[in-house]
Amino acid sequence: xxxxxxxxxxxxxxxxxxxxxxxxxxxxxxxxxxxxxxxxxxxxxxxxxxxxxxxxxxxxxxxxxxxxxxxxxxxxxxxxxxxxxxxxxxxxxxxxxxxxxxxxxxxxxxxxxxxxxxxxxxxxxxxxxxxxxxxxxxxxxxxxxxxxxxxxxxxxxxxxxxxxxxxxxxxxxxxxxxxxxxxxxxxxxxxxxxxxxxxxxxxxxxxxxxxxxxxxxxxxxxxxxxxxxxxxxxxxxxxxxxxxxxxxxxxxxxxxxxxxxxxxxxxxxxxxxxxxxxxxxxxxxxxxxxxxxxxxxxxxxxxxx
Amino acid sequence: xxxxxxxxxxxxxxxxxxxxxxxxxxxxxxxxxxxxxxxxxxxxxxxxxxxxxxxxxxxxxxxxxxxxxxxxxxxxxxxxxxxxxxxxxxxxxxxxxxxxxxxxxxxxxxxxxxxxxxxxxxxxxxxxxxxxxxxxxxxxxxxxxxxxxxxxxxxxxxxxxxxxxxxxxxxxxxxxxxxxxxxxxxxxxxxxxxxxxxxxxxxxxxxxxxxxxxxxxxxxxxxxxxxxxxxxxxxxxxxxxxxxxxxxxxxxxxxxxxxxxxxxxxxxxxxxxxxxxxxxxxxxxxxxxxxxxxxxxxxxxxxxxxxxxxxxxxxxxxxxxxxxxxxxxxxxxxxxxxxxxxxxxxxxxxxxxxxxxxxxxxxxxxxxxxxxxxxxxxxxxxxxxxxxxxxxxxxxxxxxxxxxxxxxxxxxxxxxxxxxxxxxxxxxxxxxxxxxxxxxxxxxxxxxxxxxxxxxxxxxxxxxxxxxxxxxxxxxxxxxxxxxxxxxxxxxxxxxxxxxxxxxxxxxx
Numbered sequence: 001x002x003x004x005x006x007x008x009x010x011x012x013x014x015x016x017x018x019x020x021x022x023x024x025x026x027x028x029x030x031x032x033x034x035x036x037x038x039x040x041x042x043x044x045x046x047x048x049x050x051x052x053x054x055x056x057x058x059x060x061x062x063x064x065x066x067x068x069x070x071x072x073x074x075x076x077x078x079x080x081x082x083x084x085x086x087x088x089x090x091x092x093x094x095x096x097x098x099x100x101x102x103x104x105x106x107x108x109x110x111x112x113x114x115x116x117x118x119x120x121x122x123x124x125x126x127x128x129x130x131x132x133x134x135x136x137x138x139x140x141x142x143x144x145x146x147x148x149x150x151x152x153x154x155x156x157x158x159x160x161x162x163x164x165x166x167x168x169x170x171x172x173x174x175x176x177x178x179x180x181x182x183x184x185x186x187x188x189x190x191x192x193x194x195x196x197x198x199x200x201x202x203x204x205x206x207x208x209x210x211x212x213x214x215x216x217x218x219x220x221x222x223x224x225x226x227x228x229x230x231x232x233x234x235x236x237x238x239x240x241x242x243x244x245x246x247x248x249x250x251x252x253x254x255x256x257x258x259x260x261x262x263x264x265x266x267x268x269x270x271x272x273x274x275x276x277x278x279x280x281x282x283x284x285x286x287x288x289x290x291x292x293x294x295x296x297x298x299x300x301x302x303x304x305x
Numbered sequence: 306x307x308x309x310x311x312x313x314x315x316x317x318x319x320x321x322x323x324x325x326x327x328x329x330x331x332x333x334x335x336x337x338x339x340x341x342x343x344x345x346x347x348x349x350x351x352x353x354x355x356x357x358x359x360x361x362x363x364x365x366x367x368x369x370x371x372x373x374x375x376x377x378x379x380x381x382x383x384x385x386x387x388x389x390x391x392x393x394x395x396x397x398x399x400x401x402x403x404x405x406x407x408x409x410x411x412x413x414x415x416x417x418x419x420x421x422x423x424x425x426x427x428x429x430x431x432x433x434x435x436x437x438x439x440x441x442x443x444x445x446x447x448x449x450x451x452x453x454x455x456x457x458x459x460x461x462x463x464x465x466x467x468x469x470x471x472x473x474x475x476x477x478x479x480x481x482x483x484x485x486x487x488x489x490x491x492x493x494x495x496x497x498x499x500x501x502x503x504x505x506x507x508x509x510x511x512x513x514x515x516x517x518x519x520x521x522x523x524x525x526x527x528x529x530x531x532x533x534x535x536x537x538x539x540x541x542x543x544x545x546x547x548x549x550x551x552x553x554x555x556x557x558x559x560x561x562x563x564x565x566x567x568x569x570x571x572x573x574x575x576x577x578x579x580x581x582x583x584x585x586x587x588x589x590x591x592x593x594x595x596x597x598x599x600x601x602x603x604x605x606x607x608x609x610x611x612x613x614x615x616x617x618x619x620x621x622x623x624x625x626x627x628x629x630x631x632x633x634x635x636x637x638x639x640x641x642x643x644x645x646x647x648x649x650x651x652x653x654x655x656x657x658x659x660x661x662x663x664x665x666x667x668x669x670x671x672x673x674x675x676x677x678x679x680x681x682x683x684x685x686x687x688x689x690x691x692x693x694x695x696x697x698x699x700x701x702x703x704x705x706x707x708x709x710x711x712x713x714x715x716x717x718x719x720x721x722x723x724x725x726x727x728x729x730x731x732x733x734x735x736x737x738x739x740x741x742x743x744x745x746x747x748x749x750x751x752x753x754x755x756x757x758x759x760x761x762x763x764x765x766x767x768x769x770x771x772x773x774x775x776x777x778x779x780x781x782x783x784x785x786x787x788x789x790x791x792x793x794x795x796x797x798x799x800x801x802x803x804x805x806x807x808x809x810x811x812x813x814x
Contacts, residue, residue, distance in 0.1 A: 081347050081700065082503050089503070151542050163543045164534055253534040255504045262535075263504065263698075 096256035104180035116191025135185035164253035194226030232291035239284035332550035336527035367471030367492035419475030525812035560789035573621030589709030602778035604655035606645035621787030636726030664689025670714035722803035
């Protein structure tokens with residue numbers, strides 16, 4: 001087991017390093033940084049001064065290590081656009097995106113798991129089919145379209161919810177639905193398949209033969225086992241949601257990391273883009289690593305594979 | 306994000322079909338006017354951004370020495386009570402006593418001297434140098450009297466002193482620096498900035514210490530809130546539900562539909578903003594670019610049907626422009642300036658003459674009104690020029706162009722609401738970083754026009770410069786803009802052509 005953990009950790013670490021190199025190069029592909037920092041009207045002498053001050057005269061590899069050392073301390077330099085450090089900007093926006101992602105995931109699980117169970121129990125029945133249609137829709141509907149539709153129905157017509165912003169909990173409802181929608185099909189199908197496997201197994205037959213009540217069998221014996229891989233999937237889905245929040249945050253004008261990334265790309269604010277890319281990638285890699293561990297812990301066969 | 310723009314029609318249509326319940330307009334009840342726009346200033350300090358949203362905030366939170374009456378165009382006392390020209394390059398101004406900044410400190414000559422001398426330093430990194438570069442220095446004569454020394458005669462000086470030259474509090478600014486100032490700005494204006502939230506917006510509150518008798522009149526609305534909402538449909542939905550009270554730049558087709566929404570008032574008005582195409586006439590982007598050829602630039606000018614664009618896309622009082630300025634600016638004229646009628650056949654002939662009978666491929670850049678840019682690209686394609694659209698944010702496009710990487714772009718300029726031709730031509734033709742043609746003879750003409758005191762002589766020189774620009778087709782002016790304002794029917798709001806919404810003059814009905 002320890003060997004397996006170490007191996008997975010090694011993989012995760014190397015992916016993270018690769019991402020950090022790509023993120024770093026992203027900044028340097030954008031042109032002469034010293035010129036960008038000094039501003040268009042700086043004299044050549046001022047540009048040189050900036051080059052030395054920011055360490056841009058050093059070899060690229062040294063610069064990378066310096067940047068990485070900074071990144072490990074959550075120091076990503078300063079934004080080209082806002083007069084703030086990137087760390088401050090990111091820290092300010094992070095809670096919104098995390099809250100949004102958590103609510104979206106919670107909603108998705110709340111819908112997908114019961115739906116998966118019902119679909120499995122009624123395999124081939126109309127509920128199963130309806131759930132399948134729902135799945136296809138979930139995968140096919142673009143997030144921004146769903147977002148606008150929700151605004152139209154719940155904000156403009158029914159006036160139940162505010163249109164945009166992130167001032168109160170009510171502001172999170174529609175964005176969370178729009179964001180969570182995409183995760184529903186995957187979770188539902190995994191739950192359904194897991195339930196089908198478990199329901200066909202011997203111990204369920206034994207449990208029923210003992211005369212246990214059907215709901216007890218279903219929830220205590222079957223679901224508990226079927227839902228385990230879902231936990232691992234949910235971790236990965238959370239990573240997806242952080243990425244997906246770029247679109248949702250733009251539609252609902254929420255001031256999270258996604259919105260910041262979207263604006264930063266438009267403004268060529270590379271230090272910000274770079275930091276967000278690295279941060280989201282690291283979270284995603286961390287969650288995937290966690291999912292690997294959970295799977296291995298649950299299923300001994302994976303550990304030796 | 307394009308698809309989002311297109312989805313808006315049915316949003317409105319469906320809303321209309323289902324019928325809207327009575328709007329709960331929080332604005333009036335809370336005495337808070339919430340206005341929304343898509344972009345935000347990169348830095349709230351008025352000298353350190355050049356987006357219109359920044360100008361709006363500047364005019365509410367800060368004051369200038371001179372006020373231009375938007376109705377009469379006359380220059381009126383503001384922070385300065387009177388002024389005299391000692392000679393064509395020396396302007397003495399008496400300052401108003403009893404004015405205080407939002408932090409409680411008194412306004413004196415030191416603030417004017419500090420502000421104007423600071424913005425002239427290279428370290429200040431003022432974004433639009435044109436706004437201040439006519440000043441040489443400012444000195445204090447006594448606590449309430451200053452002398453501005455000009456670099457040369459500059460007849461438009463008062464116009465600039467009435468616009469993009471607000472006064473900062475010297476002591477406070479020196480204490481906190483630009484970074485601190487951007488986060489907690491202080492001015493003397495009718496509204497005090499209470500919070501600046503990057504990416505989110507700005508909140509302002511009626512200043513309790515604002516001086517009596519200001520030419521702005523009595524300020525009615527207690528609080529202003531600027532919200533950044535990037536998506537146009539979301540802005541509209543917010544207006545319809547009373548989440549915001551005021552939006553602008555509503556596309557014309559959507560504005561038509563908004564007119565039928567109860568509790569929303571729609572107003573269309575011409576603005577000083579002019580849309581134009583600018584070309585890499587000296588081959589900075591590529592030494593072989595076809596745009597270096599005058600005939601190619603003229604061909605492009607003949608290829609575009611501006612009248613059709615005004616009638617079908619812009620509407621709302623917009624006019625075709627034939628000179629590189631806004632026609633109502635002092636010094637701007639199109640009389641005697643070469644014109645380019647819509648004539649695709651002539652465009653093709655000119656292209657053939659220039660050696661491009663089959664047209665050419667070119668990278669085309671734009672940053673706003675994607676539909677206008679797409680229309681231009683369609684016209685270019687019709688004469689064989691295959692332009693590929695690159696749609697960027699303003700700051701990114703500006704940077705790219707200043708680095709000499711843009712062959713042709715769709716640009717607009719609102720002249721900072723300055724009613725003088727120099728505010729337009731000065732930016733694009735006087736050799737600064739945004740000047741794509743860098744023609745010394747035009748710069749010389751403009752230098753002369755900018756500094757000529759005699760109005761008739763001045764106008765004649767501008768006409769010469771504008772004619773030369775048009776003849777060489779360095780810049781192809783398209784049309785003035787109109788903008789559609791849409792706002793809560795509870796709000797009494799009047800639009801001015803300088804594209805500067807005056808919320809201090811607005812009130813609740």
